[in-house]
Each structure stands twice: as structure tokens, then as C-alpha cells.
Amino acid sequence: MTLTPRLDILGAALADSSRARMLCELMDGRAYTNKELASAAGVTPQTATAHLRRLEEAGLIRATRSGRCLYHSIAGPDVAEALETLSALAPSDHLYRVQQRKGARLKMLEARSCYDHLAGRLGVAIAQALLELGDLARDGAQYRVVPSERWAKLGVTLTGRAPLARPCLDWTERLPHVAGPVGREVLSHALSANWLRRVRGERGLEVTPAGAVALRQILGIRWEGGQCYQN
Template sequence: MITPRFDILGQAISDASRTQMLCELMEGRAYTNKELAAAAGVTPQTASAHLRLLQNAGLVVAEKRGRCVYHRLAGAEVAHALEQLAAIAPADSLHRAQQRKAGGLAQLRSCYDHLAGPLAVAMTRALLDRGMLVEAHGAFRAEPAAQWLKLGVVLPERPGRQPFARPCLDWTERKLHVAGPMGRQILDHALGSGWVKRHRHKRGLMLTAPGRVALEQILGLQCGTLAEAWAV
């Protein structure tokens, strides 16, 4: 019987600087050593040592693009596991650190390849209330509806081996948002349609005026009650 090496993972995430780097990478984008060093408040040399340890633990991978080496999470499974750990972690180690570092990142953000934060939770609640999503036995099931195409979602013709819509516990709200292929399609559509935009110099997303209108029309969300920092 093969025993999972939780000790290796535990060592990798036991340092506050490495934790901050992982939180930065949970957005889904790739960053250079210098960018991650700045996010964690350490020197580039120290960041390199931290990143090697994270790579050895299978949490991070490095990709060379031109003259630069970029680092990203090893995959969606890593992002999902980190999101779940964040939901039960003490606030001082993740929640407050993220809020302070990104200035309100928790309001609207991407968790690797899907939307997260209060807006994502509100969207999920609206989908459940409208019967477009059904929660059963700890999973989500999507029901046919015309509104899916308006959200950029194409439902699969038959169930796959992996769930199409996966519940993900939001680490700031302690409530569910949608992950999985459905969550990825919604985020891609929101970015492509200009409903949300990425900040140029910091993590997180901004909800645009067209995005507010679209979500009010499609899901009945009262986006006018959202924090002003969400809108541009």
C-alpha cells in the first residue's frame, strides 16, 4: 500500500512566504521569480529557494518563455486543494494576509480557472434558486436552461468521468461557488465579454458596467448593492 507523503506537502506550505506565493498563484496566472518575491516580501534569491521546494512537492511548475522563467500552480487539483485548505485555515495566515496584500482581493477574484469571492457565491445562489443548478449529495447537477448560453456555458451531452459543475467552498465566504468545467466556461466568457477585467498591477478582478447589466438581466442579481470597488 502506497502512503501519501503528507509530510512533504506539509513542509512545503509550512512557511508564510511560500504560502503567500501560493495564494498569489491561485489566481491562475503565471508569475516570474521577481514578481513572487515582491508578493511574499522576500529577496529574489530567497524566492528561488522557496520555489524549488514548492516544485519538489509537486505544487508549482516552471515554464521558460523567452528570457524569463514563469511559475504557476501545477494544475486545477492543486488549486482546488489549496482553496479548501484556505477555507479552514486561521484567518491570520490567509484571509487577512490576502486582504492586506491585495486591498480587497476577496471581493472579486479568480481561483485558478473560475470565479470566486462574494460575487461568485451570489451567482451560484442565483443559479440554485432558479433551478439551473441542483445540489444533491454534495455535488452540483446542471439542468437545461436557455440562460446557460448567455453565461457562456455549453452543457455536455452526456456525463463525463469528472463532474461538470463542482461545488467549491469559498475561503472568504465559507459558502459554495461553482468550479469545474462550468466555472471555467463562465470565467472565460466573463473575461471575453468584458464583464470583468483583470487589474493591471494587482490581483483580483473588476466588475464592469456591462457585467453588472448582464448579471442583472440573466440572473436577477442586484449588482448595484455590491461594493463600489467591484465596479469600473
């Protein structure tokens, strides 16, 4: 018997469009009920139950009971980053065809959560700004965090074991954004400080006026109409 990774199990779990839609819904880092995921995937709750069981058996999601409800979530950050990387390899022409329609604007392309950190155009822009400002440095395939006063302004506490930050290939931008504890704290602080707010019914995040000011003052990023410009 040859010992090889059971990629066939993962492949079979992912090889269904309804399960893929459920995973995409869960990639915003929150937990959802069977009924909510059934609605997102456009299937009945009974069908959703079978799909969720398949995803759980493959180790991609976990279920947690709270009171009378059973909540489903991504199994962990490693799974989320693997799914984001796979998404970057998948065809994405459909996203850009939609975006080319007159007046179309996809919030999830501009800013979204990738499990517990920031992704999309804004996530990539922040990663690039931190590299250019010297707060992050490339260290092989990882990031090295350089202590500075800027981190506190972003809500980041530089404690814990390295690596505090690591690149995560962005699905839509095809460039890395920041994952790891640093990425998690930046997103958490941005939401609590009302720099970002969740878009109802979507995975996307919206930059608030306060967030636009903070981006400009702290990172030199101008955010205008869903686009990033470096000052």
C-alpha cells in the first residue's frame, strides 16, 4: 500500500456546486445554521444536511451546538487558507463579466473577510502598504513583522510566537493579503472601530467614512469608490 494524502476525499467533498456555495458562505468566518446555508446554496434543509455531513466528514467544517441550534463553521484557519488558495486557482471569468456590466459593483471584490482576516482589493492594498512602509518584510515564503508604532494604531499587539503574519494568496486579486494573528487583529479592530461594516446578505465588507480616514492617516491609502490609491 502506498501512503499518499487522501486528496480524493477532499476532491469528492468539493465536487458539488451546492457544497461549494456553502463553503463560500462560511468563508466570512461566521457560523451558520443548516437553514441559513440551505438558503445560500438554494437547496432544501434536508439536502443541506446531507451536504454538510459530507463536508464535516472530509474535515472541512465543524458543527457546534448552542442551545437548540446547530451551527456550522470552517474547521480552522488552515482550511480557510487552503480554500482561498484553491479559489485563486479556479476560473473567475464570471466575476469579471458581472463587474463589466454597467453600474455593477461587487463589494466582495473590494473588501471581504477571508475567515478571520481581510481580503479583496483592500486586503491586498494593506499588505502592500505595510511592506512599502517597512512594517512587514518578506522572509522567504513568510512575512517578518517589524515593530513600529503603526501596529498599535491598527489594533495589533505584537506578542506570541513567530510567524505573526503570513501571506495568503487572494482569490480575486491573485496577490497576497495578510493572514495569521496580525491579519486577524487588523480585521477585528477595523470592525470594532467601525472602519468596516458587513454588507447584509453578502460576504463583502464596506469601508466607512471613518475607515477611509484611518486608511489615509495610518497607511497612506486613499479609498475612493471601491478603489485603492497610494498617497
